[in-house]
Amino acid sequence: xxxxxxxxxxxxxxxxxxxxxxxxxxxxxxxxxxxxxxxxxxxxxxxxxxxxxxxxxxxxxxxxxxxxxxxxxxxxxxxxxxxxxxxxxxxxxxxxxxxxxxxxxxxxxxxxxxxxxxxxxxxxxxxxxxxxxxxxxxxxxxxxxxxxxxxxxxxxxxxxxxxxxxxxxxxxxxxxxxxxxxxxxxxxxxxxxxxxxxxxxxxxxxxxxxxxxxxxxxxxxxxxxxxxxxxxxxxxxxxxxxxxxxxxxxxxxxxxxxxxxxxxxxxxxxxxxxxxxxxxxxxxxxxxxxxxxxxxxxxxxxxxxxxxxxxxxxxxxxxxxxxxxxxxxxxxxxxxxxxxxxxxxxxxxxxxxxxxxxxxxxxxxxxxxxx
Amino acid sequence: xxxxxxxxxxxxxxxxxxxxxxxxxxxxxxxxxxxxxxxxxxxxxxxxxxxxxxxxxxxxxxxxxxxxxxxxxxxxxxxxxxxxxxxxxxxxxx
Numbered sequence: 386x387x388x389x390x391x392x393x394x395x396x397x398x399x400x401x402x403x404x405x406x407x408x409x410x411x412x413x414x415x416x417x418x419x420x421x422x423x424x425x426x427x428x429x430x431x432x433x434x435x436x437x438x439x440x441x442x443x444x445x446x447x448x449x450x451x452x453x454x455x456x457x458x459x460x461x462x463x464x465x466x467x468x469x470x471x472x473x474x475x476x477x478x479x480x481x482x483x484x485x486x487x488x489x490x491x492x493x494x495x496x497x498x499x500x501x502x503x504x505x506x507x508x509x510x511x512x513x514x515x516x517x518x519x520x521x522x523x524x525x526x527x528x529x530x531x532x533x534x535x536x537x538x539x540x541x542x543x544x545x546x547x548x549x550x551x552x553x554x555x556x557x558x559x560x561x562x563x564x565x566x567x568x569x570x571x572x573x574x575x576x577x578x579x580x581x582x583x584x585x586x587x588x589x590x591x592x593x594x595x596x597x598x599x600x601x602x603x604x605x606x607x608x609x610x611x612x613x614x615x616x617x618x619x620x621x622x623x624x625x626x627x628x629x630x631x632x633x634x635x636x637x638x639x640x641x642x643x644x645x646x647x648x649x650x651x652x653x654x655x656x657x658x659x660x661x662x663x664x665x666x667x668x669x670x671x672x673x674x675x676x677x678x679x680x681x682x683x684x685x686x687x688x689x690x691x692x693x694x695x696x697x698x699x700x701x702x703x704x705x706x707x708x709x710x711x712x713x714x715x716x717x718x719x720x721x722x723x724x725x726x727x728x729x730x731x732x733x734x735x736x737x738x739x740x741x742x743x744x745x746x747x748x749x750x751x752x753x754x755x756x
Numbered sequence: 757x758x759x760x761x762x763x764x765x766x767x768x769x770x771x772x773x774x775x776x777x778x779x780x781x782x783x784x785x786x787x788x789x790x791x792x793x794x795x796x797x798x799x800x801x802x803x804x805x806x807x808x809x810x811x812x813x814x815x816x817x818x819x820x821x822x823x824x825x826x827x828x829x830x831x832x833x834x835x836x837x838x839x840x841x842x843x844x845x846x847x848x849x850x
Contacts, residue, residue, distance in 0.1 A: 411828060432818060436817040436821075439824075443817070443820060445774055446774060446776055473776075478776065481828065
């Protein structure tokens with residue numbers, strides 16, 4: 386069994402500089418001036434999101450000078466901060482587009498701690514920042530047209546694999562190969578659970594979708610595309626639906642079969658804590674309709690089930706260490722082939738893949754073959 | 757301008773633009789630019805600043821973004837961009 390896991394490198398190779406991080410950020414900034422900018426979804430006044438970007442960038446100096454160390458509380462935040470300082474600390478010059486767009490979420494989280502910005506504002510602003518970047522990545526649909534520039538012989542490369550996984554949100558490889566691609570970090574055409582009216586979450590009385598109009602012209606801004614700085618945070622979001630379903634299924638089973646638990650769950654209906662009230666409602670909904678589920682839109686179970694050889698192409702470990710950890714922890718994998726772009730990647734990957742035989746191939750040689 | 761005064765000015769430029777470049781690198785980079793290039797960058801910064809009548813505290817983060825966009829597009833450091841603008845001699849090509 387041969388699996389191909391690919392990332393943005395393939396888009397950069399055939400889509401060109403439009404898909405560079407710096408281009409994504411510069412375009413995101415310029416897009417805000419467009420007359421048809423979707424202000425009704427992203428932010429009413431686009432200068433606010435630009436101001437946020439400016440404020441966040443101004444914090445980079447302090448972050449690199451370790452003046453933010455005391456604002457990283459979790460292990461995840463501490464590791465991400467350390468990694469941020471490692472990657473940018475030696476740069477002689479940095480401008481806004483030089484910072485990885487996902488790293489802005491880390492700066493944002495630390496900034497929120499420092500400025501005591503809390504939910505719901507913290508969440509809402511973060512969602513606006515996410516839509517600001519997604520709108521740019523989607524690039525008015527151009528990101529889904531890159532496959533038109535794939536050379537025909539690239540089919541030979543894909544024909545060597547039995548299954549495909551990607552961290553990209555676009556459908557180029559699927560359109561090109563006519564084979565199923567699994568979108569580990571979501572896809573532009575897959576709705577996020579919160580926007581799916583049929584999900585268990587939206588059957589509840591505090592449905593987040595209540596009173597919210599989805600503009601289908603901008604479907605990709607409602608997608609399940611995951612963007613964050615930390616692999617663990619991505620993994621948490623990826624597994625959220627699966628774990629919520631497992632928990633509610635067990636509660637519903639107990640509700641049906643154990644009178645004492647049923648009585649406790651019923652008492653939660655008027656609890657002062659909204660999370661407890663929601664658990665009561667979700668359990669009763671599930672008990673009355675076992676087919677109701679939270680959406681599981683990320684193919685995590687399929688990824689955990691892969692076996693044999695996995696080749697990693699066009700995917701850097703930065704911000705995605707969770708994927709490398711899953712590969713490393715999967716005992717059914719017998720070999721990992723990592724296509725590197727720069728030699729420095731090897732030392733990083735060496736630390737992440739320790740349980741399987743690891744081979745390196747120069748990705749530039751691959752692209753030379755499939756020009 | 758003595759070195760302390762120079763460094764004070766450069767530190768202000770760094771704080772205003774988010775630059776991480778060292779003082780000496782800023783000066784080196786500035787000196788390596790041709791006069792026409794400086795004039796061009798000056799005109800771009802002037803274009804951003806002259807239309808802006810917003811109070812400084814509100815305008816500053818937006819100016820940071822604009823200066824950084826110019827810096828990225830001209831492949832120079834943001835502090836160098838602002839240093840060019842502080843020197844009125846760069847207003848016109850010589």
